Amino acid sequence: MSIRIGIMGYGNLGRGIECAIRHNPDMKLAAVFTRRDPAKLRILTEGVRVYQAQDVFSHKDDIDILMICGGSATDLPEQTPALAREFNVIDSFDTHANIPQHFANVDKAAKESGHVAMISVGWDPGMFSLNRLIAMSILPGGSTYTFWGKGVSQGHSDAIRRVEGVADARQYTIPVEAALEAVRSGGNPDLTTRQKHTRECFVVAKEGADKEKIEQTIKTMPNYFSDYDTTVHFISQEELDRDHAGIPHGGFVIHSGKTGWNDEHNHIVEYSLKLDSNPEFTSSILVAYARAAYRMSGEGQTGCKTVFDVPPAYLSPFSGEELRAHML
């Protein structure tokens, strides 16, 4: 029997989940829900229907796990607690500072209704968090460094698009190779924001716009760019569409720690991702955790969970016996 997945919100992430389901024969797509006009939304899977978002509650019996693909700023804080009252749910809430509050809200809803609600699933938060936690547990007292990129930051690209005179933009976050090497050498360097990442911007200016002013506005933008070495390239819309259409990303979690009676030995644990498609990789993680949520719910567990709470075996379609024989 397949695990029946519902998708709430059909953007890059929702579409990525649809694709990921295709790679997992123990799952099937049950329904897609959208705030757009369902009649106008074309999805990839044959024979699966698209419904209005608000109709989701009438499909309770058709869905084992509902994947909530909204944004962390305004969608998920509302949607996840509300939907956890009626469904087992997964979200990819990624505003790190607000995770405790989101967890509390979702936990209350999921515990009261008897569901499993898994939040902040993805690669950061998610896989990177797992690697930070495990490395720090093995080598306490060590230092963990997280680098992002090279990859497209949607938030920074959006910030550039809001600058006067900008028609379109794409921003890449790039880890500084020298900083990576310093960390890998075990030197436990203190690194400033500027030393860890650079930012590269590809900008399409509107006709007649003041490019010098645009560049200045970007480079001095607080929070987004002012703490970084930022490069701005002006290109045409055709070039942007041709050379920067993808959504690659990735990054590194490097932990450096010592062992021995007198800390005489050093160890480097490194986890890295090189992703052609950030949303599709994130979706693939969400789908593996949907399998875990399904099992945990089947065991009678309830409440809010994160990647920290999931025994890794639950992510796999294979039995414990198969995993021990072939992957341990």
Add this chain to the structure above:
Amino acid sequence: MSIRIGIMGYGNLGRGIECAIRHNPDMKLAAVFTRRDPAKLRILTEGVRVYQAQDVFSHKDDIDILMICGGSATDLPEQTPALAREFNVIDSFDTHANIPQHFANVDKAAKESGHVAMISVGWDPGMFSLNRLIAMSILPGGSTYTFWGKGVSQGHSDAIRRVEGVADARQYTIPVEAALEAVRSGGNPDLTTRQKHTRECFVVAKEGADKEKIEQTIKTMPNYFSDYDTTVHFISQEELDRDHAGIPHGGFVIHSGKTGWNDEHNHIVEYSLKLDSNPEFTSSILVAYARAAYRMSGEGQTGCKTVFDVPPAYLSPFSGEELRAHML
């Protein structure tokens, strides 16, 4: 209250556990057990006693988790099931092919006696297994490659020492850089044993020994060397002691897999270790899993467990709340 750890067997691994306990304030060393003469064994921790191995059963009430530091060939298949009848135990059983049988034996003993027994904890099996499992669950249909080294293989060093005319030896396993790069490029190459690793041997010959014959014997040794490009260097005992005294190791787990409706996007997940001391790093992992075993036992769980069964949060001394606030 500290978790009271017992160490069964005081070799490199047992000593590494003693050091790791020092880095974990929620643990304390309760006792060390040895098959050698306890009066002659000097340990590092003040005020902790060393006992005869067979006296372990009279210390049941003083030990929360017993770390079994024997060899996988003959010690652990006997010791772990026997000790799991009286203690919560951890071992680092690493004969991959025999894990299912070992699991079955240990599971029976631990279930009947109501203990938690965690087997095959370390980095391979262990951390590498976790990374294989998680990457394969996220990107099913992809390919996972494991490379070991650069590092000292104890088993291969021992094999060389058994060659006639050899006084001492140290063998390094080295991953082939071109193979690593081929895998990282996403090409999913088929790699032979010879293409993945080379073997470098530092050999001290006995006086008057036939070096050419030694080299030939090593290079053609079935299972150990004949399938590899092997280099043999003859050096003096002084050089061996000076330059090759450490036990470094490490390696790489690289998973390459595709996403998208038509597999149009590729992703590389890489986990790597660079270890100054193989036994001390392994011991540090064992100690983190001892914390998990202690908690799982406290919850009433019983039976044999592996790293696949442990929720990552259980490895950390921090609460779920602290972990979500600071590491997620």
